[in-house]
Amino acid sequence: MHIPDGFVSGEINTVTYAVSAITVGIAASRAKKNLEEKSVPLVGITAAFVFAAQMLNFPVAGGTSGHFLGALLAAILLGPLNGFLVMAVVLVIQSILFADGGITALGSNIFNMGIVAGLGGFMIFKVLSILLPKKRLYFLVPVSLASWLSVVVASAFCSLELALSGTSPFSIVFPAMVGVHSLIGIGEAIITTTVLSVVMASRPDLIYSGKLLPEIQM
């Protein structure tokens, strides 16, 4: 759901640019405290994986494709703000180097895919984790639900920006975006859950959220 130039109005892009820039500033200043030295290579790997996996469009219904987003995976692996920084780095590279996502819409894309999907998705994940039993298996239930929701809610915000820009009426663009991303979100949930299962089986101590929830027996 990388928005190109021209879809979203200047007003909306200005607001989302401002919110995204402030969030980048907060995340960068907090990284001093919440980024461990041994996590530095993990930040690089997460960015590389998110970028590579985002290239792998898979077909969904009706001649449409979707791809992995990775915002919740990054948030759970690295912590929400560090994960957000990874998403911002990937989106900047895609926009500048690949013309994937307009440069004027970069703020909106970071807002939707970094703030809404990443930070919002992480909040959903935390709430669900608190509600569910603290067992290893149940760690993956909030992971899959929150990763699906992260994509769906991000697409809802994308449709809101399009509607507020006068590009397409909300009553049409909202169900269309949320509908197709409900399918794409299934791929998101499968990939996020698989990757986290592998990391949990090999190095559970590296998962930021594993430390946040120490009562989970890893």
Add this chain to the structure above:
Amino acid sequence: MKAIVRVKTLIIAGLVLSVFLAFFISPFASKSPDGLEKVAERQNFLSLGDKLVWRHSLLAEYLFPGIKNERLATGLAGLTGTIVAFALAYMIAALLRRPGGRGGERRQDSNTSHRSG
């Protein structure tokens, strides 16, 4: 919490997997429009996105310049992007991380996490 695999191994495995996906698999990814493009096409606003503001994207359309074979061009573009993403995120993280931090030290107190991420 048992550490079964060394961090270095996991990092290398992650990087190899990412490079593999970007170089060998991405050329075979679906070419269909993505969710947003499809909606734009159906609702007749796709043409609004025709004008690029920044026109200096070296790897636009995920194609490496000067390569005629499209699959190779896609694979090389993917490989380049993956390396750039790794290097840029790594450098930013290294610059931002708390100064003088020694990774091992925080292992003990990290369970009582006070980190407001």
